[in-house]
Amino acid sequence: MQLEKIITLANKKVRLKFLALERSLRQSGCNLPIWVIPYDDNKFELPENSIWWEDKSLFQWLEDHKTHRLTRKYLCLTEKNYHFLDTDIVILKNPEQVLEPYNGFLASCGHWHSQGQTYTPDSLPLLRAKSTLWQRNCFNSGQFACDEVIYTIETLKEACIKPENISTCITFKDTNHEQPGFNLLVNISSVPIYNLSFPPALIESTWAADYPDDYMKYWKKEGSKPYIIHWAGLRVDGSRPIDQLFFNYLTEKEKEQWFESLSKPMKQPSLFRKKAYLIKKYFQKII
Numbered sequence: 001m002q003l004e005k006i007i008t009l010a011n012k013k014v015r016l017k018f019l020a021l022e023r024s025l026r027q028s029g030c031n032l033p034i035w036v037i038p039y040d041d042n043k044f045e046l047p048e049n050s051i052w053w054e055d056k057s058l059f060q061w062l063e064d065h066k067t068h069r070l071t072r073k074y075l076c077l078t079e080k081n082y083h084f085l086d087t088d089i090v091i092l093k094n095p096e097q098v099l100e101p102y103n104g105f106l107a108s109c110g111h112w113h114s115q116g117q118t119y120t121p122d123s124l125p126l127l128r129a130k131s132t133l134w135q136r137n138c139f140n141s142g143q144f145a146c147d148e149v150i151y152t153i154e155t156l157k158e159a160c161i162k163p164e165n166i167s168t169c170i171t172f173k174d175t176n177h178e179q180p181g182f183n184l185l186v187n188i189s190s191v192p193i194y195n196l197s198f199p200p201a202l203i204e205s206t207w208a209a210d211y212p213d214d215y216m217k218y219w220k221k222e223g224s225k226p227y228i229i230h231w232a233g234l235r236v237d238g239s240r241p242i243d244q245l246f247f248n249y250l251t252e253k254e255k256e257q258w259f260e261s262l263s264k265p266m267k268q269p270s271l272f273r274k275k276a277y278l279i280k281k282y283f284q285k286i287i
Contacts, residue, residue, distance in 0.1 A: 001099045001106070001147045004081040006032050007053070009073055011039040016258055017087035020249035022047055024090040027249075032096065035082075037072050058153055065170050070178040073141060074160070077150045077185060086142035086230065090245050093227035095145070104192035105146045107139035108206045108226065112195050120174040122167045123184045130187055137193045141182040142232050143206065150189045159185055206230050211242040237262055 006025060010018045022034060035053035036046060043052060055075055062071050076084050083095050099106060111118050118138040119127055127134040151159060160169040160181070165188075167173040169181035186193065196203050204218050205211070206226040211218070219225035229245055236246045236258075247255055 001101075001103050001145060002081055003032060003083055003096050003099060003145070005035050005079075005083075006030070006095075007035045007037065007076055007079070007082050007084045008087055009037040009039055009070070010044075010087050012042040012044045014039075014087045015044045016250060016254055016261075019047075019254070020246050021085060021087050021089055021091070022050065023249040024092075025095075028091045028094040030091070030094045030096055037075060039069050039072070055153065058156075061157060067170055068172060068176065068178055071169075071181065073178055073182060074156060074185065076144075076146075077156060078153055079146075080149045081147050083145040084143065085228065086232070088231040088234075088236070089143060089228050090249065091228055092225065092245075095227060098196075098227040099145055102194060102196075102201075103147050104194055105144065105148070105150075105186055106194055106196060107144050108196040108201075108203065108228065109140035109143060109230070109232075110197065110205055110207055110210070111138040111140050112136045112197065117175070117177070117179050118183045120168045120180045122164070122174065123180055126164060126184060127187055134187075136195065136198070137187055138183055139186075139193070139195065140230070140232055141179040143228060143230055144186075146191065148191050150186065150191055156185070159188065203227070207232060208234055208236075208240060208242050212240055215242045235262065 008018065008021065018036070025034070031049065034046075034050040036050060038052055038054055046052065053075075054072075055078075058075055059072055062074070073084065076082060083099065085091075112135055115135055115138045118140075127137070131137065159165060165181075165184060168175070168184050172181075174180075197205070202224070203226045204224050206228050208229050208231045229242060231246070236243050238244075238247070247258075250258060
């Protein structure tokens with residue numbers, strides 16, 4: 001696979017995550033352009049060699065169907081020779097070099113052994129119909145690469161609204177995010193799907209949650225070190241040693257901003273966020 005671009009999805013809210021992603025990518029030696037799909041209209045100033053990328057007609061079509069904004073990722077399926085990376089990722093090795101020996105649709109996540117959130121009751125029979133080993137083709141829609149154009153804009157729309165697909169790809173009857181739809185759209189295509197956690201690559205996990213303690217002990221074998229670390233579904237709060245890989249790419253001021261953002265209350269705060277907020281309020285009272 002000859003990568004030509006890196007693609008991500010962002011808005012101003014995830015600017016610090018984007019900066020860590022971009023800086024780690026450049027430090028790895030990868031100078032490919034970064035195409036940023038806007039999550040919404042809250043854009044921010046991008047660094048050099050990064051551009052905002054959108055197809056307003058597709059985005060309007062998705063909006064008209066009241067889909068989640070994460071379905072804007074579907075646009076990737078109309079491109080080739082790209083690597084999509086969510087912003088909550090840092091790069092450990094140059095992806096151009098790592099992916100060069102492979103082709104097709106590439107993943108490196110652990111959803112092959114934990115398929116949760118990759119299908120709906122309507123899409124599961126379709127995945128099973130493709131292979132008795134359908135699990136190996138499940139992937140996290142926050143990280144993938146492909147050297148093929150899988151759909152045009154029109155064939156993408158057609159696939160999304162097919163009666164057997166629409167509840168998974170568009171109306172989200174059984175989910176609140178785009179991952180099952182993305183898995184379905186890729187799996188019903190003819191593109192071969194490979195996961196780098198399988199031979200011949202056989203790399204260790206790319207998910208930060210799989211490293212609750214000393215992560216380096218898993219990377220001693222030649223070639224076992226993953227090329228990315230993904231905090232999918234996790235808070236980068238310093239509770240895991242591997243979180244430092246993210247903080248390495250923020251300035252001291254940016255780290256302060258990051259932890260300040262973690263302490264802000266939410267409508268349904270996580271336990272950590274709620275405790276941090278209460279501690280902050282307590283100290284404000286006694287000072």
